[in-house]
Amino acid sequence: MNTIFYFSGTGNSRHVAETLGRLTGDRLVDMADAGNDVMAGCQPGARLGWVFPVHAWGLPRVVERFIDRMPAMRHTETPYYIYAILTCGDDIGRADRLLRRCLARKGLTVDSVYSVRMPNAYVGLPGFDVDAPALAAEKLNAAERELSLIAADVVARRVGVCRVVPGAWPGLKSGPLRWLFGHLIPTYRWFSVRRDRCTACGACRRHCPTHNVVADSEGRPVWRDDCTGCLACYHYCPAQAVRYGPFARRKGQYHYPERQGESSEKN
Numbered sequence: 001m002n003t004i005f006y007f008s009g010t011g012n013s014r015h016v017a018e019t020l021g022r023l024t025g026d027r028l029v030d031m032a033d034a035g036n037d038v039m040a041g042c043q044p045g046a047r048l049g050w051v052f053p054v055h056a057w058g059l060p061r062v063v064e065r066f067i068d069r070m071p072a073m074r075h076t077e078t079p080y081y082i083y084a085i086l087t088c089g090d091d092i093g094r095a096d097r098l099l100r101r102c103l104a105r106k107g108l109t110v111d112s113v114y115s116v117r118m119p120n121a122y123v124g125l126p127g128f129d130v131d132a133p134a135l136a137a138e139k140l141n142a143a144e145r146e147l148s149l150i151a152a153d154v155v156a157r158r159v160g161v162c163r164v165v166p167g168a169w170p171g172l173k174s175g176p177l178r179w180l181f182g183h184l185i186p187t188y189r190w191f192s193v194r195r196d197r198c199t200a201c202g203a204c205r206r207h208c209p210t211h212n213v214v215a216d217s218e219g220r221p222v223w224r225d226d227c228t229g230c231l232a233c234y235h236y237c238p239a240q241a242v243r244y245g246p247f248a249r250r251k252g253q254y255h256y257p258e259r260q261g262e263s264s265e266k267n
């Protein structure tokens with residue numbers, strides 16, 4: 001079965017996956033919720049796509065873990081067609097190479113890879129904030145055009161396309177900077193709740209893609225340690241009550257705009 005494996009925190013990559021699914025007819029599988037038998041329906045020859053946000057110029061932890069847990073694929077005469085779409089705010093460094101390496105360990109070769117710029121969701125460090133509305137809208141419009149081109153490539157099973165934006169110093173970003181980011185920022189320990197603002201509405205819990213946020217006895221959020229750092233809890237809080245470390249205090253919020261009557265809440 002042709003399959004799009006996706007992960008999304010604030011909805012950008014889910015939108016990309018859903019658009020692609022609509023244009024190709026391929027089924028969607030959420031990597032954060034997938035069971036161990038997820039590859040069972042993926043016969044040799046199938047199209048397999050990976051769609052996820054770039055986190056710190058690399059793969060989100062939950063995506064790395066999903067690929068780690070996949071069974072190694074046996075070599076067959078009808079190979080899979082493998083492609084990836086990495087969403088990002090600006091640039092991906094060498095995240096495409098990191099993905100290629102992860103998939104190669106499972107016997108899979110990436111045929112084509114794309115990056116798509118979407119509104120930025122990273123607010124954790126000085127100098128990073130959500131985009132101004134005009135820039136966010138411009139990115140979303142450009143992404144729609146890019147997605148139709150990508151879908152045509154996917155249906156035609158084009159091989160050898162590498163249309164990504166590595167940005168300046170990609171090796172430095174996806175190497176030492178990514179390492180520092182992963183080791184110095186204590187993801188879940190940076191989250192706390194402003195008790196004066198929190199209304200215990202549960203939006204942070206419902207939107208956490210890894211189900212890492214639980215409620216205390218008053219219904220307020222508590223973060224467990226299985227956090228992939230997507231910031232969905234921060235961005236979806238309607239009261240701006242979720243704090244994330246010392247640098248996000250005056251930052252904005254963003255999530256992919258939901259259509260009326262539609263909810264991306266997961267549980």
Ligand SMILES: Cc1cc2nc3c(=O)[nH]c(=O)nc-3n(C[C@H](O)[C@H](O)[C@H](O)COP(=O)(O)O)c2cc1C
Binds near residue numbers: 120231
């Ligand atoms: C923890 C974190 C790290 C990020 N790192 C990068 C990055 O290295 N480069 C970049 O251009 N965007 C980065 N972003 C922005 C996201 O990749 C971008 O907003 C993405 O489309 C969000 O996808 P989602 O809504 O599906 O979660 C980061 C966002 C988060 C939350």
